[in-house]
Amino acid sequence: MRGILAIATALVLAAGSLLTAAPSHAQSKGEVVIGVQCDRTGPTQIVGTVLCPGFHDYIALVNSKGGVEGRQLKALEIDHEYKVPPAVESYERHKKDGAVTMAVYGTPQIYALAAKLTEDRIPGTSPGFGSAAAADGIRYPYIFPIAATYWSQGAAAVDFVKKQLGGSLKGKKIAFIFYDNPAGREPIEVLEDVAVREGFQLKTFAVPPPGVEMGAQVLDIAQRYKADFVIGHLFGGAPSVSIKEFKRVGYPLKKFVSFVWGAGEANIEGAGGFAVAEGYYVMQFAGVGPDYPVLNEIREMYKKQGKPAPKEMASTVFYNRGVLIAALHVEAIRNALKAKPDGKITGEDVKKGFEKISNFTLGGLVPPLKITPNDHEGGGLVQIWQVKDGKFVKVTDWYAAYQDVVAKHIKEAGAKK
Amino acid sequence: MIQRECGVLKTTYEADMGLYPLPIARWTVAAVAVLFFLVIPLTLHEYFLSVANLVWIAIIGALGLNILVGYTGQVSIGHGAFMSVGAYTAANLANRLGSPWPVNLLAGGLMAALIGAIVGIPSLRIKGLYLAIATLAGQLIIEWTINHVTFISGGVQASIEVARPRLGPLVLSSQREMYYFLLVFVVLAIIGTMNLMRTRVGRAFIAIRDQDIAAEIIGINIFRYKLLAFAISSFYAGVTGVLYTYFLGIANYEQFQIGVSIDYLAMIIIGGLGSVLGSIFGAIFVTLLPIVIRYSMEAFGGIFFSQQTVLNLIPNLRLMMFGALIIFFLIVEPEGLNRLWRNIRSYFRVWPFAY
Numbered sequence: 167m168r169g170i171l172a173i174a175t176a177l178v179l180a181a182g183s184l185l186t187a188a189p190s191h192a193q194s195k196g197e198v199v200i201g202v203q204c205d206r207t208g209p210t211q212i213v214g215t216v217l218c219p220g221f222h223d224y225i226a227l228v229n230s231k232g233g234v235e236g237r238q239l240k241a242l243e244i245d246h247e248y249k250v251p252p253a254v255e256s257y258e259r260h261k262k263d264g265a266v267t268m269a270v271y272g273t274p275q276i277y278a279l280a281a282k283l284t285e286d287r288i289p290g291t292s293p294g295f296g297s298a299a300a301a302d303g304i305r306y307p308y309i310f311p312i313a314a315t316y317w318s319q320g321a322a323a324v325d326f327v328k329k330q331l332g333g334s335l336k337g338k339k340i341a342f343i344f345y346d347n348p349a350g351r352e353p354i355e356v357l358e359d360v361a362v363r364e365g366f367q368l369k370t371f372a373v374p375p376p377g378v379e380m381g382a383q384v385l386d387i388a389q390r391y392k393a394d395f396v397i398g399h400l401f402g403g404a405p406s407v408s409i410k411e412f413k414r415v416g417y418p419l420k421k422f423v424s425f426v427w428g429a430g431e432a433n434i435e436g437a438g439g440f441a442v443a444e445g446y447y448v449m450q451f452a453g454v455g456p457d458y459p460v461l462n463e464i465r466e467m468y469k470k471q472g473k474p475a476p477k478e479m480a481s482t483v484f485y486n487r488g489v490l491i492a493a494l495h496v497e498a499i500r501n502a503l504k505a506k507p508d509g510k511i512t513g514e515d516v517k518k519g520f521e522k523i524s525n526f527t528l529g530g531l532v533p534p535l536k537i538t539p540n541d542h543e544g545g546g547l548v549q550i551w552q553v554k555d556g557k558f559v560k561v562t563d564w565y566a567a568y569q570d571v572v573a574k575h576i577k578e579a580g581a582k583k
Numbered sequence: 584m585i586q587r588e589c590g591v592l593k594t595t596y597e598a599d600m601g602l603y604p605l606p607i608a609r610w611t612v613a614a615v616a617v618l619f620f621l622v623i624p625l626t627l628h629e630y631f632l633s634v635a636n637l638v639w640i641a642i643i644g645a646l647g648l649n650i651l652v653g654y655t656g657q658v659s660i661g662h663g664a665f666m667s668v669g670a671y672t673a674a675n676l677a678n679r680l681g682s683p684w685p686v687n688l689l690a691g692g693l694m695a696a697l698i699g700a701i702v703g704i705p706s707l708r709i710k711g712l713y714l715a716i717a718t719l720a721g722q723l724i725i726e727w728t729i730n731h732v733t734f735i736s737g738g739v740q741a742s743i744e745v746a747r748p749r750l751g752p753l754v755l756s757s758q759r760e761m762y763y764f765l766l767v768f769v770v771l772a773i774i775g776t777m778n779l780m781r782t783r784v785g786r787a788f789i790a791i792r793d794q795d796i797a798a799e800i801i802g803i804n805i806f807r808y809k810l811l812a813f814a815i816s817s818f819y820a821g822v823t824g825v826l827y828t829y830f831l832g833i834a835n836y837e838q839f840q841i842g843v844s845i846d847y848l849a850m851i852i853i854g855g856l857g858s859v860l861g862s863i864f865g866a867i868f869v870t871l872l873p874i875v876i877r878y879s880m881e882a883f884g885g886i887f888f889s890q891q892t893v894l895n896l897i898p899n900l901r902l903m904m905f906g907a908l909i910i911f912f913l914i915v916e917p918e919g920l921n922r923l924w925r926n927i928r929s930y931f932r933v934w935p936f937a938y
Contacts, residue, residue, distance in 0.1 A: 207898040215895070222891060244877070245898030250838045251637045254831070255874060258633035258758065274837035277742050281832025285756050297740055347730065347837065348741040355739065476891070582738075 197240040198499055198511070200225070200492075201260025201268040203275060208248030209376070209402050212432040212484075214271070218243060219478040220488020221269065223464050228496055230467050235503040239496065246271070250278045261286060266502075267495050267516045273349045276300075276309065283308040288513035289498070289520055293491050294426045294451050298352055298572075299579035301543035303521070308513070310520050311543045312494050312535065313451035316399070317572045318546025319425050320353030323449065324360045325567030326423055326550050327395045335366035341393035343383060343408065345400045346372040353399060353425075359571050369393070377404030384411040399425040406436030409443050420445035423550065430483040434553060446553040447561065448483075452490040453531040454551050454558045455482050460489060460528050483558070490532050497526050533564040546572060602777060619766060629758040634874060636758060639765040640827050641866035643772045645850045646859065647819020650776060652848070653857035654785065655812035656792030657706050661699075661718035662820050663843035664725035667836055669695040669821025671735055674743035674834035684748040684829060691825035692818045698725070699817020700810045707806055710795075722841055729836045742835040745828055761830055768826060772819060776859050779815070788812050792857070853909055855919025864920035872908060876901045 202221055205214035225241045233239060242263055244256035253275040260268060268283065268290040270276045276296040283290040284307060291310045292300065298315035300306040314322065328335050342357055344350040354370055361368040369391055371383040377400055387393050396417070398408055405428030412419060422445075424433075429448030437443050456479065465475045478485050501519030502511045523544070524536040535544030547564040591606075593599045603609045624632060648662045669691035676687045702721035706714050729736050737743040747756045748764065755764050779785045787808045790798035799805050828834040846869060854865020880897045916923040 204898075206895060207902055218894070219891060222894065243894050245901075247898070247902075249842070250831075250835075251641075251870070252873065255634055255637060258630045262628055262630035274835050277740075277833050277835045278831045278838065281744070281747075281756075297742075299740075348736075348739060348835075351739040 197238045198234065198503075199260070199263055199265045200239060200241045200495055200499075201257065201263075201265035202241050202243040203253055203256050203269065203271045204243050204245050205248045205271055206245045208246070210248055210272070210427075212402070212436075213427070213430065214245075216430075216432070216478045216481045216484035217271075217488040217491075219476055220485040221492040222488075223467075223476065223479075224460070224489045224492035224496070227460070227464050227467050234496055234500045235509075237503065237509065239499070241492070246275065248272050248275075250274055253278060254282075257282060261288065266511055266513050267291075267498060267520075269491055269495060270296075273297075280306065280309055286513065287517070289517040291491060291495065293487070293494075295349060299576055301541060301546075301572075302576050302580045303539050303542040305580045306542065308517060309542065310537070312491070312520070312537065313544070314426070314449075314546040314548045314566070315543055315572075316349065316352040316425070317356045317575055318543065318566060318569075319399075319449055319548060320356045320397070321360060321568035321572050322546070322548045322550075322566060323397045323423050323425070324357065324364065325565070326447070326449075326562065327397065328364065330421075331394060335364040338366045338394045339391060340366050340368050341371060341387040341391055341396045342368060343371045343373060343380070343387065343396060343398050343400070345377050345404055346374045349401070350399055356568075356571055356575055357397070359575075360568050363568075363571070373400060373404060373408075377402060378407050380404070380407060380411055381414075384408065384417070385415055388412065388415040388417040394421070396422045397425075398422060398428055401427045403436060404428070405433040409434070409437035409446060413437075413442060418445060419443060420447070420552075423447040423449065425449055426451055426548070429551070431481045431558075432484070440553055440556040443553045444555075448551050448553070448558070450483065450549045450551055451533065451547070452483075452487040453549070454486060454560070458486070458529050458531040460493070460531055461486070464489075486531055490528070493526075493528050493532060494520070494523060494535075497523050602774070620763075624759055624762050632762045633758040634871070636761050636765055636830060638867055638870045639762075639769045640823055640830065641847075641850065641870050642769050642863050643819060643826065644823040644847050645854065645862040645866040646772050646776045647816045647823065648847045649851045649854075649856065649858070649862040650779070650788070650819065651812050651816035653851055653855075653861070654780060654792060655788040655809065655816075656795075657703070657809065657812060658711060658715040659718040659813075659816070660715050660841070660844045660848065661702055661722040661725070662816075662847045663839040663841060664722040665695045665699050665702075665817040665820035666824030666827065666843070667729055667834075667839035668698045668725060668817075669824030670828040670834040670839065671729055671743070671824075671836075672821070673825040674745050674828055675735065675737070677745045678737070678743055684825075688822060688825045692821040695821025695824065696814040696818040699820070700814040702817075703810050703813025706809050706813065719841075722844055726836065726840060736836065741837075742833055744833050747832060748829050755829075765826060765830065768822065772822075773859060773863070776862075780859075784808070784811065789857075849909070853912060853919060855921030858919075858921040860924065861919050861921030864924065868912075868920060873901055873905055876904050 204218040205211060206218065222241055225239050228234060229238050242260055244259060246252035246256055257279050268288055270279055270290045270292055273295045276292040279290060287308065289308050289310055291312050293313040296311060298317040300309040301311050301315055327340060331338055357368055371387060373380045373383060387396055400408055405424060412422060426449050429450055434440055434443045468475045498516050498519035501522040502515035503509060506515055521537055521539045525534050526532060527534050533547035537544040546566045549564055550561045551558040552561050591604060603612055651657050651659050672694040673687035673691035676682045676690055702718060705717040709717060730741055747754050755761055787803045790803055791805060791808055795805060850865035850869045851862055853868055855861025877897055880900060
């Protein structure tokens with residue numbers, strides 16, 4: 167046995183020295199492949215089952231109109247149940263199938279793939295989740311948040327609260343209720359900084375996973391701490407529970423603003439419907455509602471095929487986000503193809519394509535992002551919407567706030583390494 | 584492996600103690616080694632090697648858990664947490680002290696062994712389901728600690744990036760390089776476990792599993808051996824965590840949550856408790872089955888449904904089929920895939936002269 171092992175080891179070393187790094191795939195003709203990861207069966211399935219169809223519908227729409235620069239697109243999807251090993255497998259599978267860009271889904275997944283994406287020079291997007299520090303395009307050249315990170319969301323939330331409370335936060339009490347995991351805690355440092363600047367009192371309330379038990383925290387916020395405003399940052403089924411609990415203790419929901427993952431129709435319906443959640447404010451990184459030209463085109467496309475529009479379209483928040491993510495990937499590919507007339511594009515070209523995206527709004531569904539080699543977040547723009555009369559109503563237009571604070575934190579995170 | 588044992592005459596103690604006393608078994612092992620060290624990595628695409636890498640990591644973890652659950656009979660639902668202990672120890676060492684990966688690997692394993700032994704203390708007083716709950720508490724406490732103590736987790740994001748392992752001038756980063764890196768540890772883990780079970784320590788573990796009072800009466804120090812079982816098992820878990828960290832390039836606590844512990848428990852139960860081959864079969868089964876099911880659905884799903892429906896059906900049907908197959912295999916052979924394999928083997932041992 168020992169002898170065999172020695173021989174095997176020697177052979178391995180010999181073989182290893184022959185190996186070189188795999189060349190990145192360059193596609194000249196045929197379809198441009200996009201790798202899509204999705205969670206349709208895991209803990210965040212209420213997002214995935216709507217977001218992913220949105221992604222595919224947009225790609226189908228682009229293809230039905232002749233593709234991008236004459237090239238058809240192909241979106242390969244793999245469901246990873248929000249687990250890390252299937253995400254790794256799915257990434258490698260997509261790489262094998264020649265994907266030049268990856269729509270990653272989930273915070274632990276983008277962490278796990280960050281090193282690989284950079285080594286293989288394939289851009290990966292993490293819209294609305296993942297590490298806020300990844301907005302730094304120099305340190306994370308192949309990670310693209312492409313939507314407001316949790317830091318930007320936190321800053322924007324405070325700005326919104328300030329306007330709601332009459333323009334000054336001096337001496338006010340703000341409660342931050344969050345899901346107790348890394349993604350949930352991420353905005354706290356930005357909130358604390360802003361609290362010092364604006365002179366308000368910030369108290370954080372952790373909700374332990376799986377986030378269905380928060381009666382004590384909510385009671386504390388409403389009756390002991392008597393918060394002037396609440397900022398919520400919860401995932402999965404937790405936002406619905408929070409709406410119910412705040413309602414139960416009689417805290418007005420018009421003093422509550424939720425981050426982007428507590429902002430879907432499904433979250434409201436889980437709490438008992440729009441009537442229950444009247445007044446609830448939500449933050450969005452994509453436009454809400456069915457009235458965008460691109461959505462009409464998708465409905466038109468289905469009509470032409472003689473099919474009814476998919477039922478997922480009714481859940482506009484997550485569906486529109488799927489469209490937004492797909493649209494940004496398509497724009498990046500378009501920019502890459504324009505830059506390379508021979509059509510041989512690699513992940514590197516698509517990365518540069520992402521960094522050229524600016525003022526691409528898709529009729530208002532996408533914020534006017536400006537992604538640059540330095541800033542992969544694109545400005546951190548959000549809108550606030552409110553539950554009113556059975557639907558979401560727009561309260562503010564695209565805005566970002568306290569960008570200097572967010573920039574400072576991004577810089578500090580970059581300096582740590 | 585399929586083999587016959589006639590005509591084997593042992594003349595020395597050394598020959599008698601060999602891990603594989605039969606020549607044909609040795610040749611089979613050599614053939615398997617050539618297959619996995621040369622044929623597979625040099626012919627297959629990197630994608631398949633990435634799947635193999637996930638299997639390798641699972642095998643080491645499953646072997647460790649099998650030492651504790653299968654051989655010593657102490658149920659543990661804290662395996663994922665012990666992996667995270669190893670991962671964060673290594674990641675912190677690598678980033679704070681810049682120590683090389685062999686040191687980190689060993690330190691991660693030893694730290695996990697220490698924590699594992701501490702979590703194992705209740706096993707001296709409780710057994711079975713009660714112990715399972717005690718280790719579950721261990722899992723949750725460790726998860727909470729890593730999640731909240733920034734000294735360990737390296738910040739609120741609870742994730743620490745680590746550089747790729749280096750072997751002299753070679754930086755191991757591609758899946759093919761990782762394949763070899765991990766495979767070496769798989770071989771070490773397999774040989775280690777096989778030999779461990781033939782030593783006094785291993786036999787003591789088995790005695791404790793079969794009847795702990797009887798074991799105590801024949802002079803086995805239950806206190807020492809139970810904790811040793813936890814320590815060794817956690818050492819394997821810690822090493823798994825470190826390898827996983829180097830494989831991904833990051834230690835992130837969400838990779839080691841309670842679901843992972845359950846997955847590993849599922850692996851050894853499906854594979855077969857108390858067997859090395861069973862751990863391997865189980866790890867392969869649990870890791871590969873979802874992928875195989877997805878491939879077959881992609882191939883045949885389009886015949887019956889539209890593309891969008893298939894996309895939605897695949898993940899759900901995959902979960903259902905995965906569950907159904909586990910139930911099927913456990914009904915066919917409650918003692919796991921290893922027993923199934925042994926049945927096939929013993930059938931062919933006398934084939935075609937069954938009588």
